[in-house]
Amino acid sequence: MIAPHSTQADMPAMFIADLHLCAAQTATTRAFEAFMAGPARNAGRLYILGDLFEYWAGDDDLAEPYHHHIAQQLLALTRHGTAVHFVAGNRDFLIGERFCAATGVALATEPVHIALGARTAVLLHGDVLCTDDHAYQAFRNQVRDPHWQTAFLARPLAERRAIIENVRAHSEAGKREKAADIMDVNEAAVIAAFRHAGCDLMIHGHTHRPATHHHIADGAACERWVLSDWHGTAPYLAWSEGVLRRETLSP
Ligand code: LP5
Ligand code: MN
Numbered sequence: 001m002i003a004p005h006s007t008q009a010d011m012p013a014m015f016i017a018d019l020h021l022c023a024a025q026t027a028t029t030r031a032f033e034a035f036m037a038g039p040a041r042n043a044g045r046l047y048i049l050g051d052l053f054e055y056w057a058g059d060d061d062l063a064e065p066y067h068h069h070i071a072q073q074l075l076a077l078t079r080h081g082t083a084v085h086f087v088a089g090n091r092d093f094l095i096g097e098r099f100c101a102a103t104g105v106a107l108a109t110e111p112v113h114i115a116l117g118a119r120t121a122v123l124l125h126g127d128v129l130c131t132d133d134h135a136y137q138a139f140r141n142q143v144r145d146p147h148w149q150t151a152f153l154a155r156p157l158a159e160r161r162a163i164i165e166n167v168r169a170h171s172e173a174g175k176r177e178k179a180a181d182i183m184d185v186n187e188a189a190v191i192a193a194f195r196h197a198g199c200d201l202m203i204h205g206h207t208h209r210p211a212t213h214h215h216i217a218d219g220a221a222c223e224r225w226v227l228s229d230w231h232g233t234a235p236y237l238a239w240s241e242g243v244l245r246r247e248t249l250s251p
Pocket of ligand 2: 207
């Protein structure tokens with residue numbers, strides 16, 4: 001059982017991102033299962049900050065056995081009593097209401113503001129901060145458009161999967177050509193995000209460059225915690241009793 005807490009703000013929280021779950025990644029899948037059955041049960045709330053899946057072609061893909069298995073793991077966790085919140089990544093922004101109904105997970109639209117004790121944290125996937133990657137931002141604007149998504153989701157699942165495989169090949173080839181620094185966050189975008197959020201703590205993933213950064217935004221000292229991607233272990237960020245710490249579960 002999860003220990004009772006006087007307020008939601010005091011409830012222990014955990015943060016994960018960039019698991020890139022798929023059937024081929026068996027060690028990462030085992031790490032996810034162990035995390036769901038272990039540490040995640042001790043968090044009152046779990047925030048998944050995008051790219052849970054290698055990619056998500058639409059909620060009709062829930063019937064696929066691997067996706068069904070992952071959904072069952074999430075359902076077991078939410079039934080246990082952990083509140084699970086999902087912020088979309090650039091690979092799984094097509095997760096929708098059917099996925100939520102099947103898992104008990106709540107969809108949250110970034111930027112998400114949460115209370116951690118007396119502090120406020122802003123949560124993002126992180127791709128929106130990579131403003132120097134102009135080709136990616138143009139792609140993002142197109143595929144995040146609701147009309148575009150409605151038209152895309154109207155295509156047969158097999159056709160969507162084939163299109164996504166094509167985009168993935170373009171993306172992987174493009175990343176080999178791009179300078180490493182344009183695939184990291186832009187400092188001015190980070191400062192603007194702090195200003196917009198009105199808080200001094202940010203948590204995000206996407207860049208696969210886990211680190212804790214210190215910024216000055218409008219004269220105020222701010223912290224930015226970048227989550228790790230997963231490769232056969234379960235790295236996560238845990239908050240309880242006023243302290244944020246990095247942990248890794250190695251099954
Ligand atoms: O994910 P990551 O970290 O490896 O790379 C991202 C950016 N790439 C992407 C693409 C995704 O990885 C794969 C697609 C996910 C499926 C989404 C669901 C439905 C979408 C359907 C689309 C039609 O997000 C990468 C960034 C990198 O992060 C670092 O920030 O650089 O961005 C790109 O590589 C995008 C390219 O720069 C521009 C996109 C070109 C698309 C060309 C499509 C041509 C084929 C179309 C066929 C119909
Ligand atoms: Mn990402």
